[in-house]
Amino acid sequence: MPPVEKQSLIQDSKLVALLQSLTPPERKRLHQFVISPYFNTDDKPLKLLNVLIKAVDSDGLYPNKAVLYSSLDKGRYNDVKMRRAISDLLKLAEDFLAYEKYREDHAHQLSDTLHAINTRGLTRHFEVNYSLAKTVQGRSKNKDAGYYYNEFLLEAELNQYIELKKERTQEKNISNVLFHLNAFYCITTLRYACAIEHYRNVLHMEQEVDMIDAVLALSQKETFAAIAPIAAYRHIYYMLREKDGTPHYQHLKELLNNTGDIPAATERDAYIFSINFCVKQINRGQLDYLREVFDLYNIALQKDILFDKNELSPWDYKNLVTLGLRLKEQSWTEKFIKDYRDKLPKENRSNAYTFNLAKFYFYIRRYDDVLKLLQKVEYDDVFYLLDSKTLLIKTYYEMDEYAALHSLISSFRALLRRKRTISDAHRRNYINLLNFINDLSRVDTRDKKALEELKKDFEKTTQIADAGWLREKFEELGV
DSSP, X not given: OOOGGGGOBSTTSHHHHHHHHSXXXXXXXXXXXXXXXXXXXOHHHHHHHHHHHHHHHTTSOOOBHHHHHHTTOSSSOOHHHHHHHXXXXXXXXXXXXHHHHHHHOHHHXXXXXXXXXXXXXXXXXXXXXXXXXXXXXXXOSOOSXXXXXXXXXXXXXXXXXXHHHTOTTXXXXXXXXXXXXXXXXXXXXXXXXXXXXXXXXXXXXXXXXXXXXXXXXXXXXXXXXXXXXXXHHHHHHHHHHSSOOXXXXXXXXXXXXXXXXXXXXXXXXXXXXXXXXXXXXXXXXXXXXXXXXXXXXXXXXXXXXXXXXXXXXXXXXXXXXXXXXXXXXXXXXXXXXXXXXXXXXXXXXXXXXXXXXXXXXXXXXXXXXXXXXHTTOOOSXXXXXXXXXXXXXXXXXXXXXXHHHHHHHHHHHHHHHHOTTSOHXXXXXXXXXXXXXXXXXXXXXXXXXXXXXXXXXXXXXXXXTTHHHHHHHHHHTTO
């Protein structure tokens, strides 16, 4: 009997994680890949793969290493050989992923073929293959950075072919080589520059982008400015960088509405950055952007831009519910909560749905239903947890349940002190909210002077979570 550690289950290994990530057709192609003597001449990885594919297909009934080894060798368990077989199969599986990626990129394959032809001096083979490569490139509808990189590779090989033929009279294509290289570099640099500007606001990054001034100057030249992803990323960059990015936001919106050849990845970035820009304006008190961001979210939803692997982020789900309620889109919000529940990731689905349904019930003043829903769940995500506690406190306030309210305020303060993952700014926002709710719940509503003093303190305080709701409460009290 092998020692216990040799009988350990394999389901937590990198190999099994890779196999689980494959679709059934991909697993069949992996089997063909491993069985091919061109890629593999050892029978052990194939035997191991056969056993593991059955385990994956049976949804997780994985044998331990000792049982696995018996499918490879009839002799006594040898841990070194077992590990070697696993390692060999993992390497083959990773090579398969690379091959699959390469197989998808026909244009890149053709440029590699041209490179091999030129390297071997097979000039008679070049022109027909170059023509085919240009035809494939011409069919591309996704003219992103990768498209221009492939064009650069093709033009570079054409230049090499011209040199090999040594025909001095034939026109050189160096300007085409440089144009496509510069377009690729410009798109890629601007895209990462936009990411740095975004993270600079969130994480206080100090990193600067080398050559950014030269790239920006290049991006405004007529031939480059006409390239949709360059124009989009240039406007995104200035929208994020400048103190008033509104003109560039408007240009970006116009580009999205009027340009049909924006690559999918660029379009996604444009909508996400535009949404973030609008949220930033709302946080500065420019409430006209509420409708702007709601409309952007809806377009992104219809275009499937918000989905990652056919799943909707719990954060986008919550943001859309919040926006719908703030804009008094009651019917739309209720329908959205229910229609998109099954699009949430399984691990977050129940809690995210429960919280947002509770938020909707709070909006329509069904406070008993709010309590029933929120008392069922405890959130792992700190921000969902904070919002859930806030919603509970507001519900207790609306129901005049002051004993429960004060108890929850006390435990909430302790939570804010204890959770180190909460930033100082967020902590201050929630502490101020708790202080004002506590004061409102204790003030004598007949004492107008006390209410007015409390309102003055509220208006002087800049960092308050859910300030809009507090403002409504003061208005209801006549101050």
